[in-house]
Amino acid sequence: MSALVRSTSFRLGHAGGDDWRQLYADCLAQIAPLPADANFGLVYVTDLIAGELPDIIKRLRRETGIEAWAGAVGMGICATGIEYLDEPAIALMVGALPPGSFRLFTLDNDAPPASLTQPAPGGERLAAGFVHGDPRFAGVADAVAAVASAAQAYLVGGLSSARTAPWQIAGTVVERGISGVLFDDRIELVTGMTQGCSPIGPVRRVTAGADNIVAEIDGRPALEAFKRDIGDLLSRDLKKVGGLIFAGLPVPGTDKTDYLVRNLLAIDQQDGWIAIAGTVAPGDPILFCRRDRAAATADLGRMLDDVARRAQGRAKAGVYFSCVGRGPGFFGGDGVETAAIRDRFGDLPLVGFFGNGEILCDRIYGYTGVLALFL
Template identity: 40%
Template sequence: MLSRLRQHTGVLEWVGASGVGVLGTRGAALDAPGISVLLGAFPLDSFRVFSGRKPLPRDFPAYAALVHADPLTPDMAELVRDMAHKVRGGRLAGGVACARTQAWQIADGTLIGGLSGVAFDDRIQTLTGISQGCQPLPGSWRVTRAQDNLIEQIDSRPAVEVFREAAGPALGADLRRAVSTLLVGLSEDDADRRQFTARRIVALDVRTGRLAINDSAQSGQSLVFLRRDEAAARADLLRMLTELRNACPRPPRGALYVSCASRGGIMFERDDSEVEMIRETFGDIPLAGFFAAGEIAGDRLYGQTGCLTVFV
């Protein structure tokens, strides 16, 4: 595929990743074969393609980077944070490669493992927005006792007790349904309830009052409970798109969208619902993207998230 792209376009330098579906200007297909391509013309000295085989040069003034990652690489969240520190603007955006068998990355060649992508200097301006498909429930709390992925106490009370209270009478009476509907949002920012990382609740123990999530938690972190369904996902995506459009100094010239493989028609009405909302907000701009096993924005690795990067 890479050889054909080079042969038919004349473009020699490529970055990308495999996914379980693709998104483009006119639509999307999840769990179906396809390819989505975005071509760009940049000054030759304004970007550098990098990977584990070809590290980013120390003397290149990286300001933003589009990245792809291997789903089997250990400590990927740490690798993302480390890469963000190498980028002066801290602007990372991208996703984790995804496949039914072997997940591939492209960075001037095909490869597996680690992190790869393209870094730009500050002449190439990008803006990124994320939508975690959630709406915070009323109230905010603080983790007061945690161990690894177990949250034992919230505001010095048993975590399950606070969870049941936040869920409300109907959901609180059916904890199995509550666990499948609600998530935990963790943050270091007390002031902004939207600056959180959404994490799934994987188990709860009524006897001990502990919650288990699919990430580690630390005492002192701010915590909110989140509702995730189609209505919440649409509202949050519209919020993100509106904020990103308002932040653009001019109409974008192109965009990349990475959506979680658990979104598309699983979360929305159709696989192309997100593309339709992007087009309604930004018009008919060139767009490419894929359905990923994880999404990257800033210095964080997310899940079940939509990540849109626009070139302005």
């Protein structure tokens, strides 16, 4: 399946099917003719053709003349009004940006090189960026935070998701660490995030715990607060909370609508502690939340309204980063998220993917959707 969406400064191509060479050819045909002075591209491929990514990137550079490509592998990818999951697919978008207004980077530690953050030739400062990361990289969260801090840039993006090769693209294929593209302040972006979980109790306080173990909440065994918030029905059979109930770690300085969702790893019913996929310390705020389709659908609409208000009808193209825990399996139908974006913004050229974590500002979230629009 393929479709053609046009913009004056961006071109979009996407296709799904069995033969990656045909998919590539279909995408290339859709972006022709290239925008005048096209110099930047984003490309996302499903993990079923991840092994072909080196060839795809080489061909794109050779046949479009565009050297600067960024992107990632996902178990699902998306384009305007459509989502491709569990099938070979490619989605790519090319654009013409001011010369010198962006730079690609790769990083496999948490110390960005000085060259990454130097001003553009015209003296413009870095302002924003798209970042992709390898979920297997132990330092991925620290690296994202380090790039955001060093470049003083607002980041959006996601961690690759794949059964075999969670690769990224930054000019060429990147097999570990993080990578992406940083834009200077000549590139104007509007961004928004939507949550996939909703709080089921108040913001509480960790009073004992370390690393990923929450031992006490509000001076009592953590399990007591957990059971109080999830209710009697689930408390009687804690085996049912897996994949339904999560820990939420509120972001300092914000209200409880901005929180990092983390999986529950273990519950010790004898000693009353809870293990989560995150780190805590005494004094940290914590809440419990539930995956909720109705609340997530409403919050998606809220986010789109907010982004549309700030874009003021000037959007030229978009990129959407969603979680593999969302999509059809969560929303109960194919293409719900991208359909909502198209309903709000029309046939805006859009690409993106479903990842193992979503990046906003300087943090990695989970079960969220992050939208960025070029103005």
